[in-house]
Amino acid sequence: MSVVILKLAPRANGFVVRVALVALLVLCTRAEAEAVLVYQLDDGTAIGAAGGLNSTVAMINQFTVTGGNEKITEILVDFGGAFGGVDDTVTAALWSDPNGDMSPLDAVLLASVTQTSDQAGGFNTFDIPDTTVGPNGTSFFVGVVWRDSYPLVEESLAVLRDFPATAMRSYWYAGSGVSASDPTGGTLQTQPGDWFIRATATVPETSAFLYGAIVSVMACGACRRKWRREA
Numbered sequence: 001m002s003v004v005i006l007k008l009a010p011r012a013n014g015f016v017v018r019v020a021l022v023a024l025l026v027l028c029t030r031a032e033a034e035a036v037l038v039y040q041l042d043d044g045t046a047i048g049a050a051g052g053l054n055s056t057v058a059m060i061n062q063f064t065v066t067g068g069n070e071k072i073t074e075i076l077v078d079f080g081g082a083f084g085g086v087d088d089t090v091t092a093a094l095w096s097d098p099n100g101d102m103s104p105l106d107a108v109l110l111a112s113v114t115q116t117s118d119q120a121g122g123f124n125t126f127d128i129p130d131t132t133v134g135p136n137g138t139s140f141f142v143g144v145v146w147r148d149s150y151p152l153v154e155e156s157l158a159v160l161r162d163f164p165a166t167a168m169r170s171y172w173y174a175g176s177g178v179s180a181s182d183p184t185g186g187t188l189q190t191q192p193g194d195w196f197i198r199a200t201a202t203v204p205e206t207s208a209f210l211y212g213a214i215v216s217v218m219a220c221g222a223c224r225r226k227w228r229r230e231a
């Protein structure tokens with residue numbers, strides 16, 4: 001697009017054209033940089049589900065930031081309707097990993113949203129406040145917390161999983177001390193498989209903007225040299 005504009009640009013309006021070119025380059029670069037990435041452990045084919053312990057439960061996946069995709073925008077969870085019950089109230093949360101060891105024992109709550117689950121099948125979208133967790137290599141956690149009433153089927157919930165686990169980065173805690181602010185405040189359950197709990201991410205706008213601005217300035221410098229040669 002920028003090449004076409006250069007060919008059409010009247011030399012007398014060079015300043016206006018350069019300003020427009022910078023704006024276009026920034027917008028194009030930002031749009032490209034903000035492409036959504038989905039962090040996931042599952043391969044998309046569930047083998048059963050797990051949940052329901054007549055207790056408060058937390059189901060957690062660990063991820064590591066890659067490719068600058070450090071701003072988490074949504075948490076996706078598939079409850080699969082395993083119990084066929086009515087929809088339940090669930091809190092989806094994003095946690096940091098302060099010591100970076102990929103264990104959630106020290107998890108600190110960064111953002112959360114509470115809403116009614118949909119057990120009809122397919123991923124529920126929990127739109128959390130967009131939160132930057134850290135640069136490439138930063139460990140973080142996403143998951144869901146709810147009060148389950150199993151074996152009362154109508155008040156029970158389960159999360160789909162791959163089983164047996166291949167990623168070994170899913171956790172399952174149950175107990176009265178479990179909450180969004182203390183997701184491991186209970187008993188660690190047998191390795192659950194790989195939860196169908198995913199996170200969507202984008203590059204932070206500030207980084208994308210700076211990247212776009214740098215590219216634009218470089219491109220503008222090249223334009224100025226070209227115009228000088230033609231003048």
Ligand SMILES: [Ca+2]
Nearest residue numbers: 073127128130
């Ligand atoms: Ca969001």
Ligand SMILES: [Ca+2]
Nearest residue numbers: 097101103106
């Ligand atoms: Ca940790």
